[in-house]
C-alpha cells in the first residue's frame with residue numbers, strides 16, 4: 571500500500587509551492603474593482619501578451635470565465651454549439667441555461683474533437699421563427715474525452731467557417747498549455763482565431779485559484795461588467811494573482827513531465843487484466859480507463875482504492891479518470907498502478 575495519499579482525482583488538487591506562498595505574502599495589492607491592483611494588472615498584461623491579444627481579465631474560476639464569455643457573446647434564447655462530453659455542458663451547473671439563458675446544441679464527437687461538418691449540421695437556419703446559433707464553444711484539451719488535443723488547423727478552420735456564418739467561437743482552454751505542450755506549438759498561434767479564450771491557472775500550472783479570459787479590448791471591457799454582475803469583482807486579488815504569475819511563467823515548462831507520467835500510467839494500466847485502455851490515445855495528463863471487466867462498479871473500485879490511499883474520480887459507472895500533476899511523480903504513478911494491480915487480484 572502507498573505510504574501517503576496519491577491523489578490522482580484532478581490537476582486542481584495541487585498545493586501552492588513555497589515560492590508562490592512567498593510571492594502571495596509579499597504581493598503589492600490594491601482594489602481591483604477600481605482596477606488598481608498592480609499584481610492583477612501585471613498578470614492580465616502578461617496573459618494578453620502571451621496570447622498575442624489586446625487584453626485579459628482575471629476571474630475566480632474556469633466556470634466563471636466560461637460563463638462570462640457565453641453571456642458576452644449571446645442573448646437569452648440563442649444557442650451555443652458544444653460537445654456532448656464537454657465541461658460547459660456537464661459540469662458547470664447548467665449555468666449556460668440557468669444564468670445565460672442559452673440553449674446548448676450538442677454534438678457528440680469522437681474523442682471530443684468536433685469537425686466543422688458536425689458543427690455545420692446543427693447551425694440553425696436564419697429564419698425569424700427559430701432560435702439562432704450565436705456561439706460555438708470548443709474544449710482543448712478535452713477533459714472527459716481523456717485530455718485529447720484539437721489539431722491547430724482544425725481549430726482555425728472551425729473559427730474561419732463559423733465567422734463566415736456570423737457565429738462567434740469561444741475556447742474553453744482550461745488546459746490549453748497542455749495542448750500546446752503536446753503539439754510543441756505556442757498558444758498565441760494556436761488560439762489566434764478565437765473570439766475569446768478562457769484558460770485556468772489552477773490546474774496543471776499549479777496556482778491555488780484563478781483563470782484568465784483573453785480577447786479584444788472591447789470584449790474584455792464587456793466581460794469586466796459581466797464578471798461584476800456574477801459577483802466576481804474581487805478587491806485585493808493581487809494575493810492570488812501573484813501565485814498566478816508564477817504559474818504562468820513556470821507551469822507550462824514542466825507539463826511535459828505530467829504527460830510522460832500519464833503515458834506511463836496508461837501503459838502500465840493496460841497490462842492489468844480487467845482494465846481496458848489504449849495508451850496510444852493518451853496525449854496529455856488525463857487518463858480514462860474502462861473497468862467493466864473487473865466486475866466492479868466505478869464507485870466500488872474507487873472506494874476500495876481510496877482505502878489503499880490512491881484516489882481517482884468516476885467518469886461513469888464503468889470508467890475511471892486519473893490525472894497527473896505537479897504533486898505526483900513517476901514513483902507515485904508506479905505505486906498507484908501496483909496498488910490497483912494488487913487490489914484487483916482478489917476480484918478476478
Ligand code: TLP
Pocket residue numbers: 579580581582630631632633634636657658661709711713742744745770772781
Ligand atoms: N474541471 C474539473 C472538474 O470540474 C471536472 C476537473 O477536475 O477537471 N473547463 C474545463 C475543461 C475543466 O476541466 C474545468 C474544471 C473547468 C472548465 C472549470 O474550472 P473551475 O473548476 O476553475 O471552475
